[in-house]
Amino acid sequence: MKKTSLLIVVCLSLFVVFAPTTLASVEYSEELFVSLSHNVNDVPYITTPEYSKHVLANGVTVYLVEDNQLPIVEMQGYILGGRTQESPATPGVADLVVQMMNTGTVNLGEVEFSRYKETYGLDFNVGVSSDYMVFSGNSLSLDQKELIALAYDVLKNPDFAADYYARNIQQLYQLLSYALYRDALLLDIFFYTSLFPGHPYSNGTNVIAMLQAFPTYTPQHLQDFYDSSVDPANIIMTIVGDINEKEMLATLEAEFGAWKSPNLTLSEPEVMVNEANFGKIMLVNKPDATQAKMKMGYNFYDTSFGEKNAFQMANNVFGSGTFSSRLMDTLRSQKGYVYGVYSTADYSKLGGLYYITTDVAPDRTYEAMNIITDEMTVIQDGTEPITEQELFNYVNFYNAFYPQTYRHKIDIMGSLIYGIETEGKSDDYLNEFVAEYNSLTAAQAQQVFSESVYPDQFLTVIIGNKDFILPAFAENDIEVEVIELF
Amino acid sequence: MQVLKRRLLFVLVCLMLVAGTAVATDNFVVPEIDYATFTLDNGLEVFVIEDDSVPLVDVSIYYNVGSIDEPQGKTGISHFLEHTMFLGTESLGKGMVEQLISSVGGNYNAMTSNDLTFYYFQVPSSKLELAMAIEADRMNNLKIDPVDIEREREVIKQERRGSLENDVFSAALEQVQAVAFPNSSLGHQVVGHMEDLNNITAADLQAYYKNYYCPSNAVLVVTGDAKLAEVKQLTEKYFSGYAAGNVVRPEVNITPLESEVVFEIPANSSIPISVMIYRTAQGNDPDIMAISVFLNILINNQSSRVKQELLQKQLIIETGGFPFEIRVPGYALLYTVPMSIDHLPIAQQAFDAEIEKIIADGVTQEELNIVKKAVMKTMIMSQKDPASMASSIAVGALQYGQPNMLQEQIEYLNNLTVEDIQAVAAKYFQPDNRVLGNVIPVN
Numbered sequence: 001m002k003k004t005s006l007l008i009v010v011c012l013s014l015f016v017v018f019a020p021t022t023l024a025s026v027e028y029s030e031e032l033f034v035s036l037s038h039n040v041n042d043v044p045y046i047t048t049p050e051y052s053k054h055v056l057a058n059g060v061t062v063y064l065v066e067d068n069q070l071p072i073v074e075m076q077g078y079i080l081g082g083r084t085q086e087s088p089a090t091p092g093v094a095d096l097v098v099q100m101m102n103t104g105t106v107n108l109g110e111v112e113f114s115r116y117k118e119t120y121g122l123d124f125n126v127g128v129s130s131d132y133m134v135f136s137g138n139s140l141s142l143d144q145k146e147l148i149a150l151a152y153d154v155l156k157n158p159d160f161a162a163d164y165y166a167r168n169i170q171q172l173y174q175l176l177s178y179a180l181y182r183d184a185l186l187l188d189i190f191f192y193t194s195l196f197p198g199h200p201y202s203n204g205t206n207v208i209a210m211l212q213a214f215p216t217y218t219p220q221h222l223q224d225f226y227d228s229s230v231d232p233a234n235i236i237m238t239i240v241g242d243i244n245e246k247e248m249l250a251t252l253e254a255e256f257g258a259w260k261s262p263n264l265t266l267s268e269p270e271v272m273v274n275e276a277n278f279g280k281i282m283l284v285n286k287p288d289a290t291q292a293k294m295k296m297g298y299n300f301y302d303t304s305f306g307e308k309n310a311f312q313m314a315n316n317v318f319g320s321g322t323f324s325s326r327l328m329d330t331l332r333s334q335k336g337y338v339y340g341v342y343s344t345a346d347y348s349k350l351g352g353l354y355y356i357t358t359d360v361a362p363d364r365t366y367e368a369m370n371i372i373t374d375e376m377t378v379i380q381d382g383t384e385p386i387t388e389q390e391l392f393n394y395v396n397f398y399n400a401f402y403p404q405t406y407r408h409k410i411d412i413m414g415s416l417i418y419g420i421e422t423e424g425k426s427d428d429y430l431n432e433f434v435a436e437y438n439s440l441t442a443a444q445a446q447q448v449f450s451e452s453v454y455p456d457q458f459l460t461v462i463i464g465n466k467d468f469i470l471p472a473f474a475e476n477d478i479e480v481e482v483i484e485l486f
Numbered sequence: 487m488q489v490l491k492r493r494l495l496f497v498l499v500c501l502m503l504v505a506g507t508a509v510a511t512d513n514f515v516v517p518e519i520d521y522a523t524f525t526l527d528n529g530l531e532v533f534v535i536e537d538d539s540v541p542l543v544d545v546s547i548y549y550n551v552g553s554i555d556e557p558q559g560k561t562g563i564s565h566f567l568e569h570t571m572f573l574g575t576e577s578l579g580k581g582m583v584e585q586l587i588s589s590v591g592g593n594y595n596a597m598t599s600n601d602l603t604f605y606y607f608q609v610p611s612s613k614l615e616l617a618m619a620i621e622a623d624r625m626n627n628l629k630i631d632p633v634d635i636e637r638e639r640e641v642i643k644q645e646r647r648g649s650l651e652n653d654v655f656s657a658a659l660e661q662v663q664a665v666a667f668p669n670s671s672l673g674h675q676v677v678g679h680m681e682d683l684n685n686i687t688a689a690d691l692q693a694y695y696k697n698y699y700c701p702s703n704a705v706l707v708v709t710g711d712a713k714l715a716e717v718k719q720l721t722e723k724y725f726s727g728y729a730a731g732n733v734v735r736p737e738v739n740i741t742p743l744e745s746e747v748v749f750e751i752p753a754n755s756s757i758p759i760s761v762m763i764y765r766t767a768q769g770n771d772p773d774i775m776a777i778s779v780f781l782n783i784l785i786n787n788q789s790s791r792v793k794q795e796l797l798q799k800q801l802i803i804e805t806g807g808f809p810f811e812i813r814v815p816g817y818a819l820l821y822t823v824p825m826s827i828d829h830l831p832i833a834q835q836a837f838d839a840e841i842e843k844i845i846a847d848g849v850t851q852e853e854l855n856i857v858k859k860a861v862m863k864t865m866i867m868s869q870k871d872p873a874s875m876a877s878s879i880a881v882g883a884l885q886y887g888q889p890n891m892l893q894e895q896i897e898y899l900n901n902l903t904v905e906d907i908q909a910v911a912a913k914y915f916q917p918d919n920r921v922l923g924n925v926i927p928v929n
Contacts, residue, residue, distance in 0.1 A: 026619070026622070026723060026724055026727065028575070028576070028577035028578075028619075028623045028627060029577050030577055030578070030579065030582070032577070032619065033577065033578060033582065033586055033616065033619065033620070033623075034586075036586075036613070036615050036616040036619055037586045037589055037590050037613070037616050039589070039590040039591065039610060039612060039613050041541075041590075041591045041610050042541070070866060070867075070869055070870065071866060072863075072866060072867060110798060111789065111794065111798075114787070114788035114789040114793075115789050117788065118787060118788060118789055118856045118859070118860065119856060119859070120859075121859045121860060121862070121863040138867070139863075140862075140863055140866065164798065166800075167797075167798065167800050170800060170803075170825065171797075171800075171803040171804075171825075174756070174757055174803050174823075174825060174826070175757075175803060175804070177756040177757065178755065178756050178757045180756060181654060181754055181755045181756055182653070182654075183652055288754050289652055290647045290651045290652060291644065291647035291648055291651070291652055293648075293652075322584075322588065323581075323584040323588075324584050324585070324588045332641055333581060333584075334637075335637070336636075336637035336638065336639075336640035336641050337640065337644070338641070338644060339641055339642075339644045339645040339648055359644060359647065359648045360644065361640075361643075361644060361647070389589075392589075393588045393589055393591070396589070396590065396591030397588065397591040397592070397593070398591075399591060400541075400542060400590075400591035400592065400609075400610045401542070401591070401593070403540040403541065403542075404540045404542055407539055407540050407871075408870060486754070
């Protein structure tokens, strides 16, 4: 009896001591995790919302989608043109134009403008990129007429001579001057102006040119840009939500219908590739920087590049920024040099860019730059080709997340209208993309990558402290152009 | 198009004459967030929000530990541990979290804040068990390898350089926070001081992990294409075997400010920046909603007082403000960017004058209505994505035992009066409750 009691006591005490682990019902092992991970996601299908397309007499093109799940209305749109319509003498004028458009109109002064938006709970904003102005807005459905009225007023009736003109100029000027002290923006000045010399595509980042030009601008410069680049015939938009199609069309006709098209011809300045950039390294000396911010890239294909989708998948394997991408695996997971590293193909209508961005400790700059080039080269020359597993992971990821990307009808329509109206794509092109990447083989991805990357053409721009960056370059007899700004 | 102006005039008149009855001011009911909840015997609280609109599921776990729990000399350890959680367990070798999740077409990340640490997996719904198993394994069996720690230390140091040291505003905020909360764990940034990052050891991380990572100090949230029964079965399978743990979070030392502190921060910048910290209430205090409304009226709305008076009069070029909601009395961060160094004193005087006006005269019903309308719209828009509510449920449950805190705040907003706004302005936004750091361009 005593022995039995002792045994019980011992057992109980063991139980108490080891309870946290012995209670566990799962034996963790690599095999367990691998067995749980087998998965091939279904190929997704994006259902295009039922839409109606309308072209007003002045050319405004509208896609309408009735969706009454929630009492909201959302709109997205584009005005073709954008920064490409800037002349070499007017860098940044497009940015000033949209700044003024977002501040007030001929009918609503600045205070009234903000009160109008906030009283009705309207969001509406205009932005500008290389090839188009873009606008978006939303409201509760009960305020949809006010949203459309505001959209028209902003797009049609900007007041460039308003009393807030001088302030907007001054405000942007000050913010631009601050850009010279922000590494990422400073980097882009030299990167874009080198690769798009004299072309409007560099205007949006050419802070130095803008700082010189802004004091010379008058409201007339803005008006001239607006008049030469904004044409209702170049407006495409979609409105999705709790609308009645006929009523919305009537509202659009009432607001936008009287806007006459000036029948503009948009300019398309040619992008010239400067071969002097090939292999060049520029270092902007920033003595107080504790890191080196780096961008390596070159001129790339325009939006008509036929292998865009295949290249996108191959480039994901190289530098998507996920931990399994080649660059991230080497530079972060193996070396611990970077927090993130990304390779990007940036297509525009008249010419694109391909670039890799990262930040590193200054004394690692040279090594990181070489690793990036080496990783690109071993894929290109087939030493370490893209594997089926690598490609599968991204295909599987896209198949999983594509439905989420396009779970909202406004997102589907926002993509569709641009593809249909500017690139001549079908209204099923989102699914055509799905079919294309799902049929891609690793060999095809490898081939497209090999044929489309040019590691010997990298222009490298670095922002950092030269005292810590240059020694490694000097040791290897690598020439670096040092720019002293500070 | 004078019709716009007429419409606006009509609505403004309505709002002024019939305050509280116009559309913009109608009280609204926040829709119930359709979630289920259960708690394991070991204290792990679980919330499930079903949404089968896409075949994905999010598995998120929130640990009740963040930078305010860090002792002096170990700043940044919460965030360091967050990085370490991806380096493997005894069963999950180096890189396997990435391999497993990427092979199923999934995604993951993590975030550390002042008050909590948050991890999520987003995976195809058929792979819910994989995500649950990884999360459970690393809750208890994390492998802290000194070699891996050394490499990750360099990654984190680079993160600090990139996100803080080389950004004028972030670097200034670090200094202002240190002055605002001396000898306090609220006085440093989440990423930690570089010196501490160099000194944190694998043993430190192990101890911190063992102290805070346990079921009773966590909330698990599963949102998306998953069924409650399956979540329950998997939670019990993978998490029920762990001991509850007994976490006692340290007291946060907050000494009262005796008077306003103003100091200069020389920086390589072309423009000055005024960075202000006002001490406020803890995250679940009813005053928090009133403070948010006050900040929108004062500084955030396009028609806000500061934008109307300072921005439009070319004294400043940018401004903003938001409250930090944490489990201890937190703070509101406000900033202005004066047009130039010459404008800094007058801009600050004008800014203070706007606050004084609200303290003295209050805000208008129209201003309050505008904020209410914006919140109403935001709540309706958020229903496009029911899972977006998951974070508010988890944070409310974990930090305050109030999973429905958002709804409680909205109800509070419905009843908020102009007098309430005036009261919080007077209570929290006096100069003697402020630390002000002015970034002074030196170049």
